[in-house]
Amino acid sequence: MPDLAIETHGLTKRFRSQVAVDGLDLAVPEGSVFGFLGPNGSGKTTTIRMLLGLVAATAGDARVLGADMPHHVDSVLPRVGALVEGPAFSPYLSGEANLRRFDAADRHAPRGTRSDRVALALERVGLSHAAKKKVGAYSLGMKQRLGLANALLMRRELLVLDEPTNGLDPQGTREVRSLIRSLADGGTTVFVSSHLLAEVEQVCTHAAVMSVGRLVAQGTLDELRGSGSRVLVRTPDPGRARAVLAELGLPIGETAAGGIRSVMDASGDELVTARLGGSADAAPEAIVAALVNAGVRVRGFEIERASLEQRFVDLTGEGFDVVA
Amino acid sequence: MRARDTGASHRLTRWIPAIVAPIAIGVGVVLVPLQANAAVDLPDLTPAELLEFAASSDVESLSGTIEQRSELGLPDLSGLTGAMGGGGGSGGGTGGGTEDFGDGDGDSGSGSDGDAAASATDLDDLISLATGTHTAKVYLDGSNARLQVLDRLAERNVYLSDEGAWIYDSAEKAATHLTVDQAALDALEAEAQAHHDEARERLEAELGAPLPTPEQLLDEALAKLDQTTDVSVGTDGRVAGREVYELVLEPRDADTLVGEITVAIDGDTGVALAASVTARGADEPAFSVAFTDVSFEAPDAAVFAFTPPEGTEVTEHAVPIPTVEELEQWKAQAEAESQAEAAPGDEAARPVVHGEGWSAVVELPAAGVGGAGFDGEAAAMLGALTERVDGGRILSTSLVTVLITDDGRVFAGAVTADRLLDAAATGR
Amino acid sequence: MSSREANDGPVGVDARVGRSGGAGGGTLSLLGSELLTLFRRRRTWALLGALALIPILIALAVRLSGGPPTGRGPAFLDQITNNGFFVGVTAILVAIPLFLPLTIGVVAGDAIAGEASHGTLRYLLIAPAGRIRLLLVKYAAAAVFCVAATLTVVVVGTLIGWALFPIGPVTLLSGATVGVGDALLRFLAIAAYVTVSLLGLSAIGLFLSTLTTVPVGAMAATAILAVVSQIVGALPQLEWLHPWLFTHYWLGFGDLMRDPIVWDTFGDNALLQAGYLVVFGALAVGRFLTKDVLS
Ligand SMILES: Nc1ncnc2c1ncn2[C@@H]1O[C@H](COP(=O)(O)OP(=O)(O)OP(=O)(O)O)[C@@H](O)[C@H]1O
Numbered sequence A: 001m002p003d004l005a006i007e008t009h010g011l012t013k014r015f016r017s018q019v020a021v022d023g024l025d026l027a028v029p030e031g032s033v034f035g036f037l038g039p040n041g042s043g044k045t046t047t048i049r050m051l052l053g054l055v056a057a058t059a060g061d062a063r064v065l066g067a068d069m070p071h072h073v074d075s076v077l078p079r080v081g082a083l084v085e086g087p088a089f090s091p092y093l094s095g096e097a098n099l100r101r102f103d104a105a106d107r108h109a110p111r112g113t114r115s116d117r118v119a120l121a122l123e124r125v126g127l128s129h130a131a132k133k134k135v136g137a138y139s140l141g142m143k144q145r146l147g148l149a150n151a152l153l154m155r156r157e158l159l160v161l162d163e164p165t166n167g168l169d170p171q172g173t174r175e176v177r178s179l180i181r182s183l184a185d186g187g188t189t190v191f192v193s194s195h196l197l198a199e200v201e202q203v204c205t206h207a208a209v210m211s212v213g214r215l216v217a218q219g220t221l222d223e224l225r226g227s228g229s230r231v232l233v234r235t236p237d238p239g240r241a242r243a244v245l246a247e248l249g250l251p252i253g254e255t256a257a258g259g260i261r262s263v264m265d266a267s268g269d270e271l272v273t274a275r276l277g278g279s280a281d282a283a284p285e286a287i288v289a290a291l292v293n294a295g296v297r298v299r300g301f302e303i304e305r306a307s308l309e310q311r312f313v314d315l316t317g318e319g320f321d322v323v324a
Numbered sequence B: 001m002r003a004r005d006t007g008a009s010h011r012l013t014r015w016i017p018a019i020v021a022p023i024a025i026g027v028g029v030v031l032v033p034l035q036a037n038a039a040v041d042l043p044d045l046t047p048a049e050l051l052e053f054a055a056s057s058d059v060e061s062l063s064g065t066i067e068q069r070s071e072l073g074l075p076d077l078s079g080l081t082g083a084m085g086g087g088g089g090s091g092g093g094t095g096g097g098t099e100d101f102g103d104g105d106g107d108s109g110s111g112s113d114g115d116a117a118a119s120a121t122d123l124d125d126l127i128s129l130a131t132g133t134h135t136a137k138v139y140l141d142g143s144n145a146r147l148q149v150l151d152r153l154a155e156r157n158v159y160l161s162d163e164g165a166w167i168y169d170s171a172e173k174a175a176t177h178l179t180v181d182q183a184a185l186d187a188l189e190a191e192a193q194a195h196h197d198e199a200r201e202r203l204e205a206e207l208g209a210p211l212p213t214p215e216q217l218l219d220e221a222l223a224k225l226d227q228t229t230d231v232s233v234g235t236d237g238r239v240a241g242r243e244v245y246e247l248v249l250e251p252r253d254a255d256t257l258v259g260e261i262t263v264a265i266d267g268d269t270g271v272a273l274a275a276s277v278t279a280r281g282a283d284e285p286a287f288s289v290a291f292t293d294v295s296f297e298a299p300d301a302a303v304f305a306f307t308p309p310e311g312t313e314v315t316e317h318a319v320p321i322p323t324v325e326e327l328e329q330w331k332a333q334a335e336a337e338s339q340a341e342a343a344p345g346d347e348a349a350r351p352v353v354h355g356e357g358w359s360a361v362v363e364l365p366a367a368g369v370g371g372a373g374f375d376g377e378a379a380a381m382l383g384a385l386t387e388r389v390d391g392g393r394i395l396s397t398s399l400v401t402v403l404i405t406d407d408g409r410v411f412a413g414a415v416t417a418d419r420l421l422d423a424a425a426t427g428r
Numbered sequence C: 001m002s003s004r005e006a007n008d009g010p011v012g013v014d015a016r017v018g019r020s021g022g023a024g025g026g027t028l029s030l031l032g033s034e035l036l037t038l039f040r041r042r043r044t045w046a047l048l049g050a051l052a053l054i055p056i057l058i059a060l061a062v063r064l065s066g067g068p069p070t071g072r073g074p075a076f077l078d079q080i081t082n083n084g085f086f087v088g089v090t091a092i093l094v095a096i097p098l099f100l101p102l103t104i105g106v107v108a109g110d111a112i113a114g115e116a117s118h119g120t121l122r123y124l125l126i127a128p129a130g131r132i133r134l135l136l137v138k139y140a141a142a143a144v145f146c147v148a149a150t151l152t153v154v155v156v157g158t159l160i161g162w163a164l165f166p167i168g169p170v171t172l173l174s175g176a177t178v179g180v181g182d183a184l185l186r187f188l189a190i191a192a193y194v195t196v197s198l199l200g201l202s203a204i205g206l207f208l209s210t211l212t213t214v215p216v217g218a219m220a221a222t223a224i225l226a227v228v229s230q231i232v233g234a235l236p237q238l239e240w241l242h243p244w245l246f247t248h249y250w251l252g253f254g255d256l257m258r259d260p261i262v263w264d265t266f267g268d269n270a271l272l273q274a275g276y277l278v279v280f281g282a283l284a285v286g287r288f289l290t291k292d293v294l295s
């Protein structure tokens, strides 16, 4: 198992009566691109604040780049670039002046290369032409880009990005994606919190899912998705089909949404679905053979790899209302 | 793995500086003066020895800061004095005052002008002397002296030298120059010395023995003082960072308001560095004056130089120097008058003393100070200061009581109101 | 976007070299950036401009009205027509009770709360600026503003007095007269005295600023405290408290206009302000180190 860039044990944050983060055990491997998912108000930003030493944990502990936080903020944070809950700048200063200011705040950032590094960071996020403009006059996406530039001022071992593509145009989103990929190729661990599952699916190697302050799933993207694949059988003999699938050891009735169920088709055929995985590691062709041998008239057969979105909704519930 | 509660305990430790700093300062504020007062032990002296030591002091040069405080227990006058014109400066260095707020608008608040304002300001000055704190600098060298009263954003100065004296008031922008005829003064001094020597020789011849030495005189004076006052040497202390003896005078007379008078005498040079008067039964002195720092090195000569600045109103005053004959003539005249004291026609002009010692009462006859002498504002202030009693108005402070009878006589003394009323009624 | 460049290029190498660099220079560099930020703000210049208006208005008013009757108005006002140098001192006297504390309140009260309200506080802290280091730099910047504020009043006052009135040797409170050079030095000393007087208030403002994310609240509270302290200082019933008020020596700069100069008040004032600085500095540190940055 590789070293962990971020590791927490029982990390908890309580705001008065409300528990925003509840006993979080996070493990982010070094070199991974880690998607941190969860509905609004599930505690992602609060977790990130604790990881960066902005907020003191009520209980539990966190290690970032191998050192305890928040006791080692001074030695850890220079190696971490971050975007926390959107960008924030002094509106009366230009984009460039803002970056210089944050860079001056880092005592490890060499003064001599400041101008070069600021110019380079602005170029990387495509803001070179707006460098001298006051941030007060920036658009939402421009500010977001400037926030990313701030995270990239120095060579970082870890990037913590809280919703990095918020407000970006499609080109910007694509650029961020390729940026993350290239940074990861260079060995930087990237910890991205996001709601945009498609985006996470495209760039992340690992992910974790938060729900109401608790961690509900964590692992490689394949691990997360794999447990969510389904078998779809279209047949006029649903009863027999169900029996065969159950015989094969595919999970029966484990949840209302995940167990075997049938849906009436327009043609009169029924759609029988079952979740793949569990103890029976049946190959698709073996399932079809078993069905046919049992005399089930198979009119359609499909293995549906569950999308991350489906998995996300499965884990965090269908409800639209924010749980707070 | 770390203990679960590290967060909370860590938070507590981070408050430590915030808790320690005020405590350290508080302890410092309490301990430093304690330290300064600790362990002063000068060689023991009797009161007589102490007085002699003080009298033999030969300090000629000195510079220092004097602080004078009065806590006479006057009624609260803040409302009244606040309404006064902004002229009279109150305590030196005392915090931001309301007057300056008002002045910020270029409007001096009180609308009164001319004489009324002037007399009110004078009264204000008087009251400011009797209440609050004043700081002054003193400079002495062999032949010059300077008193510099530090008012807030103003200053009063008295310069004394062989050529005369300058009094300068920055608030009034007025200077008074007092001159004496130096030749006449020298002549007077020489003549007086001659007279003195002559008298001494005559006396010694008459007595057939030398006159008593100063020590003998002092002993005699102390013995006389002892009849009315308990004189003792108190515990050694520290004034202006110097070790001092404390001479304590306690009136034996039960009628007086004066509880004790203390004088701090520098253990090294014999210079009096502090004095205070405490009312009977009070813990804190009603009046005190003390050096807060002092140095016995000769101040820079420039300190004594004064030339009235441009735009100053200068009043010249030549002080007439009498000859010895004139002096003797005056003395004879005064004696003759005191013989004739009983004559009722003359009485009106002269203060009368009732009783003696600590509980003596001074009576000023009706013409002296009358209620009629005050205009409206000053009268209002007098009304606020005094309190109505049967037969007049009483101004009482912790040390001094003043009675203004309805017929205009004024009685004053370091005594209770009853004693004054008694004196007014019986004339004794 | 060319990310490879950043990871392996010369910048990355320099960054690693820079890590061994001295911390002291880093703090100075942060202070420099903080001052740049402060003095790049239009608001800072508006505050200084308002302060500069005080001597200008005083000089114009005296010039146009031909001078006030002597003995009225603040001390020194009646001297202006004779000597323009007194414009600066009069302006300081007028500015001390309210205008200076107000501007200091704005700058000191904004120090942390302003960053919090912009959200820049979190980015400064994860830079990482270091919480204590950030407080120190913020306080130093407020102190520099105090210098700028008092110098503005004194210098603008002296210049406008120079322009509108005759100037010449200055008569001190003691009655002595000193030459122009000596007088200018004394005005600088007065500026220093007033600056020192404001340091305690700056520390209070900084502490209040760590309590809130609403800068206006901290600013108003700081200015109100200055006024309250002066009112308490004028109440004889609370005389025991007076020597402990941070405003106690605010008008004591007159001691620099004496001959010889009385430095006692300067020392006492500096000691008192240092006490306030230590107490409120420690409170600010305690508060800021334990503060959850949620803005
Ligand atoms: N300052 C605060 N005081 C009280 N509760 C807070 C505070 N900040 C956050 N919370 C609560 O903590 C919970 C988690 O909030 P957090 O900002 O971490 O959510 P999030 O996962 O980042 O949400 P989003 O996706 O909307 O950014 C929420 O219920 C929120 O109400």
Ligand SMILES: [Mg+2]
Pocket (backbone or CB within 6 Å): A044, A045, A046, A085, A162
């Ligand atoms: Mg969030």
